[in-house]
Amino acid sequence: MIEEKKLIFRFKRGNRDALRGIYDKFKIDLLKLAVVLTNDVNAAEDIVHDVFLRFAQSAKRFKLTGSLKSYLVTSLVNRVRNIHRNRARHNLIQMDKADSVASSGRSPLQWAVLSEQITQLSQALQELPYEQREVICCRMEMDMTFRQIAALQQVSQDTVKGRYRYGLTKLRSLLNSKGKKCNPQMT
């Protein structure tokens, strides 16, 4: 935590290495989170890029009240929710019902490189209601506590636990039914 505070202190003074440190520390986790939440790698790249850009633009006025990870995740999740809202509002194909675009139309010069496993996981997660997916992904990918997720979703911890339980059961069943080839050890 003290290390993080030092990093933020230097970042606020325009230190390149501090920004580099923050960027390298969180970029992969944030990209993964965005991919599994959206099942759209292009949108995920845009979202993470935007999260870091906004963060960088706020350098001078930035004040951290919790952890940097929570701040970045909240920023990312808000953007994912905006995309959902906008798509629904414009009556376009809903992200969670759309076919996966995770591996289509990608050139070697694009930012994120996905493994087969993340593509499959991401597709399976789209079958879950968005709120459940958010809970599972924040818990599994970012190691967030139920309390932190409850604050993020602005619901009670019990609600979060309920979403987590239902989400896990459904995801387990989906992954099993989609074939043991995804994960043969699955029970």
Add this chain to the structure above:
Amino acid sequence: MQPADDIRNVFKQAELGVNEQPDEQVFEQILQAQQESLRSRQAAQNKWRIIMKNPITKMSAAAVIVVGCFLGHLLLQGTDSGIALGDVLEKMNRIKVYKYQINSTTTDLQTGQLKRETQGTCLISADYGIRQSTETVDPNGSNIPLWEHYTLLHEKTTIAVFHDKKQYMQVEFTESTFDEKKKSASDPRYMVQQLMDCNYISLGQSTLEGIKVEGFQTTDPKYHWGMLGTLDVKLWVDVQTRLPVRLEIASQYKDKSKRHMVVQDFQWDVIVDAREFEPNIPQDYTSMTSEPITMPAMDEQSAISGLRLILEKTGSYPEELSMKIMEHMKDLIDPNMMKQMKVITKNGKNMPSPEVMQKYLDAVKPITGLVWFHASLVREGKDPAYYGKVITPDDKDQILMRWKVSDSEYRVIFGDLHTKTVSPEVLAELEKTLPRQ
């Protein structure tokens, strides 16, 4: 609750990597955003400190903050998309090729009559440059080709082809002057950047041609160095794509004329062929100058040359270093040459000879260098200050112009045009002795 180790394992195995090259590009963009944010914030803070020293300002500012918060709250309620202009610009910069339409009308304010109506297309490519074609509409409603303008990135050259005069002009740039040249007043990227640098307001959301848009507006006179006179700039951004849908500039030059320019019909990521950027100069067209024009470097020497020229011609330094200096060109250039050049502004048909044109452009070069150098200092956040309103050539040890070189150094041009590098502390002492403006 059931153990979730199996699912946790699936998440762990779901790996994701990044390609090095785009990863570096993303980081550089983020770094740039951080640096820009710190620079602009610093400039704003400096101004804020000076203003807040005045007790009356303090009271007024308190009232403004309260009203501002209230208005801000209302605005936030009305604009749930929360579009940031920085995002719009950033997104535009990521698009390699795009095309748009520019329509413009100029009305004579004395007679109320339409002086000129033009329409044109502009193609911008990150690889090749900019090509703009403009036509005018004659009283019968026919379109007459007026001019074409090419900005060629690889050659760092611009070529303007004037169809009505059957002439063309080629201008060659250095690296730094070319960057400045690219900021055309009608380039949407530059328009968005200018808007960001001015005081602007949100116009909330609306629908334009069936597209949900969010509007931004500025009437800040410093837009485009104040060269456009009184103005009203509006930008409408697609809430979904965060890209411009329409840009409008209504400007009025003194009481003489008003102009209304609309940039619209954007096409993003269009396919482009290098041949579209090959200047099309018909065989019978002649060059306006005897040789290609070269632009002055944007450096200290150019600035001093410009200041010296103005001093020699007028006996004093210009009050400000904006493009407005160009309005006083008649005082700065040899009267005989000016007489010959007047035919350009009064009657475009009788063009001066290429030699006269060349002489004129060579004569104004130091002034252009001065103005552009100052503009580049402003753009790069080098904390420039210019005191031409109060400093004369007799003020040998007083600061005429200064800018930041590094955190511990400022470069200063003094009243007699000698230069020196000083520390911020020495600079502060020198500025204390400046006559009151």
